Amino acid sequence: MTARGVFAIDAAGLHYRELNRRVREAVAAGRKDVLLTGVNGQYYIGDGIRAEVNITVEGVPGNDLGAFMDGPTIVVRSNAQDNVGNTMNRGKIVVHGRAGDVLGYGMRGGKLFVKGDVGYRVGIHMKGYRDQVPVLVVGGKAGDFFGEYMAGGVLVLLGLGPDDGRPPVGDYLGTGMHGGVMYIRGSVDPTVFGKEVGVVEITPADSQFLHECVREFCAEFSIDPGEVLTREFIKIVPVSLRPYGNLYAY
Amino acid sequence: MRKALHSGGRHPFDYRKDISGCGLTGLIHVGGKKVGGEAVIRSICLMNERGNGLGAGFAAYGIYPEYHDHYAFHVMYDHLDARRETEQFLERLFAVDMTEEIPTRPTGNIRISPFLYRYFVKPSPEAAPKEMRLLPDDDYVVQTVFQINGNIDGAFVFSSGKNMGAFKGVGLPGDIAEFFRIDEYEAYIWTAHNRFPTNTPGWWGGAHPFTLLDWSIVHNGEISSYGINKRYLEMFGYRLTLLTDTEVVTYLLDLLIRKNGLDVHTACKVLAAPFWKDIDELPDEERQALRAVRMMFGSAMMNGPFAILFAFNGGLVGFNDRVKLRPLVVGRKGDFFYMASEESAIRTISPDLDEVWAPRAGQPVVVRLGKGLTS
Numbered sequence: 001m002t003a004r005g006v007f008a009i010d011a012a013g014l015h016y017r018e019l020n021r022r023v024r025e026a027v028a029a030g031r032k033d034v035l036l037t038g039v040n041g042q043y044y045i046g047d048g049i050r051a052e053v054n055i056t057v058e059g060v061p062g063n064d065l066g067a068f069m070d071g072p073t074i075v076v077r078s079n080a081q082d083n084v085g086n087t088m089n090r091g092k093i094v095v096h097g098r099a100g101d102v103l104g105y106g107m108r109g110g111k112l113f114v115k116g117d118v119g120y121r122v123g124i125h126m127k128g129y130r131d132q133v134p135v136l137v138v139g140g141k142a143g144d145f146f147g148e149y150m151a152g153g154v155l156v157l158l159g160l161g162p163d164d165g166r167p168p169v170g171d172y173l174g175t176g177m178h179g180g181v182m183y184i185r186g187s188v189d190p191t192v193f194g195k196e197v198g199v200v201e202i203t204p205a206d207s208q209f210l211h212e213c214v215r216e217f218c219a220e221f222s223i224d225p226g227e228v229l230t231r232e233f234i235k236i237v238p239v240s241l242r243p244y245g246n247l248y249a250y
Numbered sequence: 251m252r253k254a255l256h257s258g259g260r261h262p263f264d265y266r267k268d269i270s271g272c273g274l275t276g277l278i279h280v281g282g283k284k285v286g287g288e289a290v291i292r293s294i295c296l297m298n299e300r301g302n303g304l305g306a307g308f309a310a311y312g313i314y315p316e317y318h319d320h321y322a323f324h325v326m327y328d329h330l331d332a333r334r335e336t337e338q339f340l341e342r343l344f345a346v347d348m349t350e351e352i353p354t355r356p357t358g359n360i361r362i363s364p365f366l367y368r369y370f371v372k373p374s375p376e377a378a379p380k381e382m383r384l385l386p387d388d389d390y391v392v393q394t395v396f397q398i399n400g401n402i403d404g405a406f407v408f409s410s411g412k413n414m415g416a417f418k419g420v421g422l423p424g425d426i427a428e429f430f431r432i433d434e435y436e437a438y439i440w441t442a443h444n445r446f447p448t449n450t451p452g453w454w455g456g457a458h459p460f461t462l463l464d465w466s467i468v469h470n471g472e473i474s475s476y477g478i479n480k481r482y483l484e485m486f487g488y489r490l491t492l493l494t495d496t497e498v499v500t501y502l503l504d505l506l507i508r509k510n511g512l513d514v515h516t517a518c519k520v521l522a523a524p525f526w527k528d529i530d531e532l533p534d535e536e537r538q539a540l541r542a543v544r545m546m547f548g549s550a551m552m553n554g555p556f557a558i559l560f561a562f563n564g565g566l567v568g569f570n571d572r573v574k575l576r577p578l579v580v581g582r583k584g585d586f587f588y589m590a591s592e593e594s595a596i597r598t599i600s601p602d603l604d605e606v607w608a609p610r611a612g613q614p615v616v617v618r619l620g621k622g623l624t625s
Contacts, residue, residue, distance in 0.1 A: 016299075039600055040296070040594045040597055041296050041297070041593075041594025041595065041597075041598070045298065056589060059594075059597075060593050060594045060597055062592065062593070062594060077276075079593055079606065081577075081592055081593055081594065082577055082592075093334055098606075098608075100577060100579070100593075100608065101574065101608075119574070119608050120573075120611065143574065143608075143610070143611075144573065144574065144611060145573070168608075172333045192533075
């Protein structure tokens with residue numbers, strides 16, 4: 001049985017356990033559109049849910065939004081906190097504001113789009129799984145350790161927003177990266193590169209991917225993709241599959 | 251079939267645990283407008299899961315206007331002998347103009363507590379031992395705090411500033427707030443902490459904030475360099491008695507800012523020192539200054555993950571370790587600035603912020619009374 005219409009839950013003042021219990025109940029009852037109003041700080045929203053369901057969040061969700069998630073689409077109308085998409089497997093998370101640190105940690109599938117700036121260690125140890133390729137796109141700017149220990153998947157950084165003199169990405173870019181690929185729009189100060197990454201030429205296949213990816217991202221946030229695509233991207237890949245292979249070998 | 255393996259009847263793998271770090275929050279009104287404790291209580295309680303009931307506390311500035319020239323000593327006693335000894339000691343060194351129990355209310359979850367007293371005092375060095383007699387007032391108070399905490403069994407001074415006070419103990423923030431009647435105070439700066447002790451005991455003296463004079467510190471993280479910092483501080487007469495790492499932060503700030511005259515930004519560069527590779531890239535003058543600072547105060551550098559709020563009568567500062575291993579978010583609404591571990595803890599008291607941002611690693615956010623954000 002599929003229930004029609006939007007199922008709303010007023011999250012104001014609810015403890016996260018109770019809120020998440022109600023969300024899981026709604027999903028189990030076949031609800032396809034769940035609206036959470038009055039959210040503020042509740043952890044673990046959408047965690048571990050294996051279903052096709054749209055969850056809309058009004059308010060700032062707490063840490064670990066969409067962790068271990070397997071299928072749902074979560075749209076956050078405001079900012080998000082830390083650890084969004086932790087070890088997520090499938091589905092999509094769209095954040096209309098900024099987000100915190102450690103996004104997409106160990107992500108192995110699905111998509112995570114953030115319109116604004118993000119914090120430190122975004123895309124840390126993203127990996128993919130078999131034929132799954134996780135894609136994390138940041139519209140704004142990112143902090144240090146972007147793509148740290150990245151093992152697979154795709155990180156895209158657009159660096160949009162006011163020209164406030166801040167570089168699009170912080171220091172220690174791709175430190176320990178040994179798989180996957182990063183695309184950064186515009187130029188990057190070469191001194192921020194980690195020791196384990198290098199820049200390679202964009203291929204026609206890369207351009208094709210970026211066009212589709214940017215179009216999908218822009219459609220979510222009503223941004224003009226033509227504008228975004230006027231600037232070149234650089235492509236960053238690991239230079240070694242086992243950067244620390246010799247670290248403890250004497 | 252599920253076996254009842256222990257009293258809870260759960261399988262041993264089916265355990266419930268909230269994965270936590272400490273939580274911290276603070277606010278300041280740049281114009282000095284005072285707000286009741288209710289806001290900061292709501293903010294810290296939103297992050298209840300960040301602690302585990304083994305420590306919580308509050309610091310409040312501007313709460314003792316009728317005694318604004320007195321040092322306000324908050325003291326906890328394990329037993330009444332400690333109280334007698336401490337009061338004799340205080341009366342020898344100070345004019346004690348007011349003594350009272352710190353007001354508390356019966357709180358279901360706070361079943362045991364030390365004896366809690368406060369004293370409003372002014373130094374009267376005439377009867378003090380020779381080595382203390384010529385000390386400036388602040389040093390005189392610092393020496394008094396160290397002597398009580400180090401020498402009197404079962405007595406701990408947990409607040410010693412003017413027109414400010416710390417309130418802390420073992421419990422969740424809501425319980426500690428109720429116990430200390432935090433809602434009845436009004437302050438222009440508030441900080442609060444929710445503790446999840448990892449390496450050191452959860453006891454009343456070990457709850458945050460840690461204070462000395464009007465410095466108060468709440469901290470999420472670990473000061474891995476505690477040993478080096480402690481030995482360094484001991485060379486300057488600081489005595490570390492509170493069994494936990496955060497104590498060094500308080501004394502380092504006192505040493506760097508009050509004793510050595512560093513400004514707040516430079517002091518933060520000592521504690522969260524920039525990497526040598528970044529110092530090397532700076533223009534000549536700045537490079538030389540930072541090299542000097544790192545060489546001069548190398549043993550004051552703090553290693554390990556931290557997000558810290560520190561307050562003093564003139565402002566509130568938030569800062570992170572140099573690679574940002576703990577969360578910190580700043581928000582502004584008009585003349586109110588808020589700093590917390592999570593944005594939602596700010597939104598719960600100020601939903602429509604004018605600005606919200608995450609500070610960069612090692613870059614202090616300094617908000618001064620009467621001036622606002624300074625850099």
